[in-house]
Amino acid sequence: MLDWGVPFGEATVDRLMLVGPDGEVKDANGDPTGAVNTAGYNIHAPILAARPDAVSAAHTHTQFGTPWSANVEPFRALSQESCAFVFDQAMFDDEEVEVLSVDGGKRIAAALGDSKLCVLRNHGLLTVGRTVEAAVGWFVMAERVAEVHVKAPAGSPISDESAAIAASTLSPEAAGWRVFQWLQRNLVPDTSVVE
Amino acid sequence: MLDWGVPFGEATVDRLMLVGPDGEVKDANGDPTGAVNTAGYNIHAPILAARPDAVSAAHTHTQFGTPWSANVEPFRALSQESCAFVFDQAMFDDEEVEVLSVDGGKRIAAALGDSKLCVLRNHGLLTVGRTVEAAVGWFVMAERVAEVHVKAPAGSPISDESAAIAASTLSPEAAGWRVFQWLQRNLVPDTSVVE
Amino acid sequence: MLDWGVPFGEATVDRLMLVGPDGEVKDANGDPTGAVNTAGYNIHAPILAARPDAVSAAHTHTQFGTPWSANVEPFRALSQESCAFVFDQAMFDDEEVEVLSVDGGKRIAAALGDSKLCVLRNHGLLTVGRTVEAAVGWFVMAERVAEVHVKAPAGSPISDESAAIAASTLSPEAAGWRVFQWLQRNLVPDTSVVE
Amino acid sequence: MLDWGVPFGEATVDRLMLVGPDGEVKDANGDPTGAVNTAGYNIHAPILAARPDAVSAAHTHTQFGTPWSANVEPFRALSQESCAFVFDQAMFDDEEVEVLSVDGGKRIAAALGDSKLCVLRNHGLLTVGRTVEAAVGWFVMAERVAEVHVKAPAGSPISDESAAIAASTLSPEAAGWRVFQWLQRNLVPDTSVVE
Numbered sequence: 001m002l003d004w005g006v007p008f009g010e011a012t013v014d015r016l017m018l019v020g021p022d023g024e025v026k027d028a029n030g031d032p033t034g035a036v037n038t039a040g041y042n043i044h045a046p047i048l049a050a051r052p053d054a055v056s057a058a059h060t061h062t063q064f065g066t067p068w069s070a071n072v073e074p075f076r077a078l079s080q081e082s083c084a085f086v087f088d089q090a091m092f093d094d095e096e097v098e099v100l101s102v103d104g105g106k107r108i109a110a111a112l113g114d115s116k117l118c119v120l121r122n123h124g125l126l127t128v129g130r131t132v133e134a135a136v137g138w139f140v141m142a143e144r145v146a147e148v149h150v151k152a153p154a155g156s157p158i159s160d161e162s163a164a165i166a167a168s169t170l171s172p173e174a175a176g177w178r179v180f181q182w183l184q185r186n187l188v189p190d191t192s193v194v195e
Numbered sequence: 196m197l198d199w200g201v202p203f204g205e206a207t208v209d210r211l212m213l214v215g216p217d218g219e220v221k222d223a224n225g226d227p228t229g230a231v232n233t234a235g236y237n238i239h240a241p242i243l244a245a246r247p248d249a250v251s252a253a254h255t256h257t258q259f260g261t262p263w264s265a266n267v268e269p270f271r272a273l274s275q276e277s278c279a280f281v282f283d284q285a286m287f288d289d290e291e292v293e294v295l296s297v298d299g300g301k302r303i304a305a306a307l308g309d310s311k312l313c314v315l316r317n318h319g320l321l322t323v324g325r326t327v328e329a330a331v332g333w334f335v336m337a338e339r340v341a342e343v344h345v346k347a348p349a350g351s352p353i354s355d356e357s358a359a360i361a362a363s364t365l366s367p368e369a370a371g372w373r374v375f376q377w378l379q380r381n382l383v384p385d386t387s388v389v390e
Numbered sequence: 391m392l393d394w395g396v397p398f399g400e401a402t403v404d405r406l407m408l409v410g411p412d413g414e415v416k417d418a419n420g421d422p423t424g425a426v427n428t429a430g431y432n433i434h435a436p437i438l439a440a441r442p443d444a445v446s447a448a449h450t451h452t453q454f455g456t457p458w459s460a461n462v463e464p465f466r467a468l469s470q471e472s473c474a475f476v477f478d479q480a481m482f483d484d485e486e487v488e489v490l491s492v493d494g495g496k497r498i499a500a501a502l503g504d505s506k507l508c509v510l511r512n513h514g515l516l517t518v519g520r521t522v523e524a525a526v527g528w529f530v531m532a533e534r535v536a537e538v539h540v541k542a543p544a545g546s547p548i549s550d551e552s553a554a555i556a557a558s559t560l561s562p563e564a565a566g567w568r569v570f571q572w573l574q575r576n577l578v579p580d581t582s583v584v585e
Numbered sequence: 586m587l588d589w590g591v592p593f594g595e596a597t598v599d600r601l602m603l604v605g606p607d608g609e610v611k612d613a614n615g616d617p618t619g620a621v622n623t624a625g626y627n628i629h630a631p632i633l634a635a636r637p638d639a640v641s642a643a644h645t646h647t648q649f650g651t652p653w654s655a656n657v658e659p660f661r662a663l664s665q666e667s668c669a670f671v672f673d674q675a676m677f678d679d680e681e682v683e684v685l686s687v688d689g690g691k692r693i694a695a696a697l698g699d700s701k702l703c704v705l706r707n708h709g710l711l712t713v714g715r716t717v718e719a720a721v722g723w724f725v726m727a728e729r730v731a732e733v734h735v736k737a738p739a740g741s742p743i744s745d746e747s748a749a750i751a752a753s754t755l756s757p758e759a760a761g762w763r764v765f766q767w768l769q770r771n772l773v774p775d776t777s778v779v780e
Contacts, residue, residue: 005766005767005770007767007770007771009771010770061664061665061666061729063732064736066664066733067663067664067732067733067736067737067740068736068737069664070663070664070733070737070740070741070742071737071739071740071741072740072741077292077317078265078317079256079261079262079264079265079292079317079318080256080292080293080317080318080319081256082317083292083293095743095744095746095747095748096747096750096751097664097665097668097743097747097751098665098668098750098751098754098755100750100754121743122662122663122664122665122667122740122741122742122743123664123665124665144256147258147262148261148262148265150736150737151259151262151263151345152262152263152265152266152345153739154266154348155262155265155266155267155317156265156266156267156317157265157317158290158292158316158317159290161290162290162291162292163290165291165293165295166291166292166293169293169295170293181200182200182202185200185202185205186202186204272487272512273460273512274451274456274457274459274460274487274512274513275451275487275488275512275513275514276451277512278487278488339451342453342457343456343457343460346454346457346458346540347457347458347460347461347540349461349543350457350460350461350462350512351460351461351462351512352460352512353485353487353511353512354485356485357485357486357487358485360486360488360490361486361487361488364488364490365488376395377395377397380395380397380400381397381399467682467707468655468707469646469651469652469654469655469682469707469708469709470646470682470683470707470708470709471646472707473682473683534646537648537652538651538652538655541649541652541653541735542652542653542655542656542735544656544738545652545655545656545657545707546655546656546657546707547655547707548680548682548706548707549680551680552680552681552682553680555681555683555685556681556682556683559683559685560683571590572590572592575590575592575595576592576594
């Protein structure tokens with residue numbers, strides 16, 4: 001996880017902290033080597049434990065995902081990108097919006113199940129991936145999907161049959177990984193900072 | 196078409212690929228020289244084949260055009276710029292949002308007919324022009340029109356009679372070409388990168 | 391007026407053209423010296439003729455003013471800044487959204503009357519001032535007022551009595567002039583480009 | 586307070602003016618040393634007088650706080666950050682939107698009571714803190730909460746019981762102070778300008 005207090009814009013590989021399964025940030029001698037956001041640990045650790053296929057979970061509070069989550073409704077097939085999620089999403093309809101314990105994270109993991117996306121009620125979006133790239137790629141795509149939902153409150157979704165056809169190419173893990181490649185190419189022209 | 200994976204911000208003339216009518220990207224010897232977005236080929240090739248007057252089609256997923264398209268409604272004469280489209284638009288009311296084959300593009304071309312704009316349901320906007328400049332100019336103008344529609348859901352359009360008068364100067368091809376000139380002058384101060 | 395085709399971002403004093411009362415841009419010998427947007431002339435000339443107190447009118451198509459104008463409703467006292475306009479605004483409820491002749495501008499001038507703001511139906515905002523600074527200052531303030539109206543469609547205005555008290559300090563010409571000073575100080579750190 | 590007319594972007598410690606309890610900006614000899622926004626004095630002085638625990642109040646007109654205030658409704662527990670305010674907010678349901686006298690500020694102070702946030706009807710947000718950092722941190726957090734409310738007009742809040750649990754960690758003064766630290770680290774990489 002990112003060293004506590006480091007802004008995303010300054011995040012580089014050497015600012016990442018290795019967190020033990022018990023939430024401790026220590027070196028081989030048991031001495032503290034840094035600190036992490038406890039709520040982050042409470043959310044991520046149980047998810048990664050429950051989902052051996054996932055190596056990464058992404059969550060932050062965003063311009064559209066967080067407002068959308070206040071509606072406590074799943075995504076509908078309102079746009080092409082929505083089809084990546086409509087058959088592979090979960091709702092955490094639980095009022096623990098500040099995840100104060102690992103128990104809260106366990107309940108999120110239970111709600112998430114096998115899905116790639118969980119809408120955390122009144123909180124925001126959470127995605128998982130088999131790679132860091134896919135977790136982040138899905139998160140950004142889900143944010144764009146939330147934007148469509150917020151801006152088209154009376155929109156008409158396509159049918160499940162049609163959404164399933166689109167999902168066949170948009171929903172596989174490789175599609176999320178690809179979104180990340182585009183983001184990286186656009187936003188991090190000099191990738192040496194993260195290598 | 197743009198070389199597969201090159202971000203719009205890095206698009207220069209030497210990153211464009213010549214795509215054959217069969218979707219192949221090959222040199223004179225039949226050897227592959229690059230790759231393009233297959234869905235892009237599936238959409239653009241049938242449109243250009245069906246519309247000999249058009250040399251370019253523009254389509255991407257945008258902040259207002261994509262949310263608006265989820266309403267499955269044509270533009271109304273809500274703003275001056277809307278008048279460029281209200282008598283020259285089509286709706287692709289088809290649930291193929293991920294265009295997986297040339298057949299999908301043929302159906303888009305059939306829906307488009309002789310119009311300059313096609314609203315692709317739950318997908319986004321698509322415009323065509325007799326020049327690349329007009330196709331792009333119409334696309335950007337249509338995006339601004341979509342913005343007005345999203346932000347004025349209860350707006351009152353002007354009458355068809357009045358919209359037709361405004362369309363007489365706003366709808367001709369030269370008006371779309373002119374929008375592009377303004378965009379270029381604002382966004383690409385050094386046009387040598389695209390010459 | 392600005393030389394035809396020069397983007398706002400490149401507007402400097404030496405790019406302004408002196409336009410005669412007949413819309414001609416000529417030197418003392420009657421030779422053309424440039425060109426201006428005809429619709430701009432059609433709108434501005436009759437307003438300046440009808441309002442000898444005004445030396446400038448401001449109008450462009452904006453993110454909130456244009457969508458708001460599609461509602462064909464005057465501003466209400468929804469925010470502090472709204473009070474500068476609620477007793478000093480007019481509605482051009484006319485479907486000529488592309489002002490093709492001086493006659494259209496004369497009708498706008500008639501609708502404007504003695505007000506500082508005219509909402510041009512399905513078109514956008516227009517403000518006048520006794521100085522260029524005030525016309526621009528009012529325009530930008532009106533755009534912020536339109537933003538509040540678009541984002542608070544169910545808002546409750548304050549009473550006319552209370553709005554009148556706020557208007558006593560916010561509505562006088564000097565308040566619009568002052569808005570411009572802040573804009574200039576924020577946006578044009580080096581004012582030598584416009585001096 | 587900031588010297589009258591200095592934009593926020595140029596605000597540095599040496600541009601701040603010390604304002605006397607009577608609103609005067611004078612040196613030891615009684616000579617004027619600068620000028621401040623009178624409305625600012627009218628609002629801030631009575632609040633600081635009524636709240637000896639508060640050393641700072643923050644108020645400006647914002648993209649979401651001002652539109653939200655036109656609804657004349659308190660925040661609901663629509664998002665995690667909302668929980669910092671739902672038990673610690675007040676409504677100034679008074680139509681004095683341009684605070685022309687210290688009396689107006691006294692009524693705001695009375696409405697504020699012991700809360701950290703006061704929604705000023707048709708005007709905007711106002712927050713107080715025991716430190717400048719907390720006042721500003723709460724203000725920015727309240728603006729984000731207003732954004733969620735504007736974008737999720739039909740949102741469902743969590744229960745008071747659940748909101749109270751989240752408030753136990755999000756509402757204390759230290760949480761507002763911490764928001765400021767993040768803002769400073771993101772926005773002012775070189776803090777020497779404010780030291």
